[in-house]
Amino acid sequence: MGRAFLAVMDSAGIGGAPDAAQYFNGDLRDTGANTLGHIIEACAAGEADEGRSGPLRIPCLSALGLERAIALASGLELPMPTEEPRGRWGAATEISRGKDTPSGHWELAGLPVPWDWHFFPENDASFPPELVTRVAEAAGTEGILGNCHAPGTAIIERLGAEHMQSGWPICYTSADSVFQIAAHEETFGLDRLLTLCEEIAPSLHAMKVGRVIARPFTGTPEQGFERTGNRRDYAIAPPRPVLSNWVQNAGGSCFALGKIGDIFSMQGFDELRKGKDAELMRHLGNLVAEAPEGSLTFANFVEFDAIHGHRRDVSGYARALEWFDREIAGLIDNLRDEDMLVLTADHGNDPTWPGTDHTRERVPVLIAGTGAGTLGQIGFCDVAGIVATHLGVPVPG
Numbered sequence: 001m002g003r004a005f006l007a008v009m010d011s012a013g014i015g016g017a018p019d020a021a022q023y024f025n026g027d028l029r030d031t032g033a034n035t036l037g038h039i040i041e042a043c044a045a046g047e048a049d050e051g052r053s054g055p056l057r058i059p060c061l062s063a064l065g066l067e068r069a070i071a072l073a074s075g076l077e078l079p080m081p082t083e084e085p086r087g088r089w090g091a092a093t094e095i096s097r098g099k100d101t102p103s104g105h106w107e108l109a110g111l112p113v114p115w116d117w118h119f120f121p122e123n124d125a126s127f128p129p130e131l132v133t134r135v136a137e138a139a140g141t142e143g144i145l146g147n148c149h150a151p152g153t154a155i156i157e158r159l160g161a162e163h164m165q166s167g168w169p170i171c172y173t174s175a176d177s178v179f180q181i182a183a184h185e186e187t188f189g190l191d192r193l194l195t196l197c198e199e200i201a202p203s204l205h206a207m208k209v210g211r212v213i214a215r216p217f218t219g220t221p222e223q224g225f226e227r228t229g230n231r232r233d234y235a236i237a238p239p240r241p242v243l244s245n246w247v248q249n250a251g252g253s254c255f256a257l258g259k260i261g262d263i264f265s266m267q268g269f270d271e272l273r274k275g276k277d278a279e280l281m282r283h284l285g286n287l288v289a290e291a292p293e294g295s296l297t298f299a300n301f302v303e304f305d306a307i308h309g310h311r312r313d314v315s316g317y318a319r320a321l322e323w324f325d326r327e328i329a330g331l332i333d334n335l336r337d338e339d340m341l342v343l344t345a346d347h348g349n350d351p352t353w354p355g356t357d358h359t360r361e362r363v364p365v366l367i368a369g370t371g372a373g374t375l376g377q378i379g380f381c382d383v384a385g386i387v388a389t390h391l392g393v394p395v396p397g
């Protein structure tokens with residue numbers, strides 16, 4: 001039976017989504033976006049030389065069949081490694097409508113999202129009056145500040161002083177399905193902020209807003225404000241059992257690494273280990289050494305997306321891929337005979353594309369430890385099926 005390690009390279013898409021024309025970055029459709037394909041091309045053309053140089057060096061991902069997966073997904077013709085892949089490789093297509101992180105992960109875990117997420121409009125007042133009233137009541141204030149789309153650091157700079165003076169919470173949103181509340185840890189109070197978020201979360205989840213996020217900060221108008229590490233996400237829970245539940249129900253342990261805990265509201269997980277990507281890689285290495293037989297380790301590496309994809313930083317994304325490739329090669333050497341390591345992604349975020357939003361794409365599925373050969377074109381849900389079958393866990397439905 002062995003163990004299963006499932007690592008999501010957040011936003012590492014490979015193009016070719018059949019419905020890409022229905023998705024936009026600004027005015028431009030996502031048709032043709034190809035995160036990894038375009039990074040490989042940019043590196044080969046010498047256009048991604050900041051902090052690195054030349055063609056993208058990812059021998060481990062290549063040996064597992066990445067270039068073949070890209071060609072299968074999108075038809076993009078890249079120089080092909082001459083050797084046959086040593087892993088199983090394929091391209092997965094999403095059916096959930098959102099090109100967001102929870103949609104991608106839930107479907108990879110066997111649950112296509114059965115609804116449309118609610119996104120708040122980019123109007124002067126993003127939130128409906130009833131919601132504003134409900135939040136102010138829960139906060140015990142006369143009103144709220146913000147009520148708009150904003151980057152989190154910019155809005156505390158703009159409204160931090162007014163917030164400290166009036167005591168009103170700063171509420172804002174973004175292109176994601178989120179309701180975020182920024183408040184000062186001392187003058188508003190951290191516990192009060194967390195209680196407020198917890199209290200209003202059920203009504204936002206009922207509206208199909210994916211997450212309420214507490215964004216505490218400290219500082220002064222004179223010295224400037226800074227967000228603290230006490231961020232808390234109150235995410236909507238998956239409405240049905242997912243891969244981690246199936247594994248747990250069959251008696252296996254499940255470990256969540258990084259954002260996986262929030263994405264699934266810890267549904268089906270025994271333990272959460274957090275940190276930056278480098279730390280997560282160490283957690284993953286420790287679990288390769290220690291995780292019990294029959295267990296699932298589910299990891300999300302968010303920096304590809306959060307630090308490089310949204311900032312359209314091709315060199316940075318390439319550096320992150322080269323780092324990831326080296327680290328994963330080391331982990332594969334330590335797998336036990338019966339183990340499976342699956343590398344995949346949740347959506348695209350092509351750093352060569354206009355805009356700053358995710359791109360609708362197919363994703364690679366690369367599997368180490370269980371032989372070689374193609375998986376062909378599969379669905380996101382098949383990833384859950386492959387992992388469950390490997391662990392001998394029944395797949396419902």
Ligand SMILES: O=P(O)(O)O[C@H]1O[C@H](CO)[C@@H](O)[C@H]1O
Pocket residue numbers: 150151152153173174175176177178180213215
């Ligand atoms: O700009 P900040 O506050 O970091 O917000 C970002 O973080 C949120 C959740 O990850 C995203 O929806 C985006 O809005």
Ligand SMILES: [Mn+2]
Pocket residue numbers: 010011100101305346347
């Ligand atoms: Mn994501």
Ligand SMILES: [Mn+2]
Pocket residue numbers: 305306310358
């Ligand atoms: Mn993102």
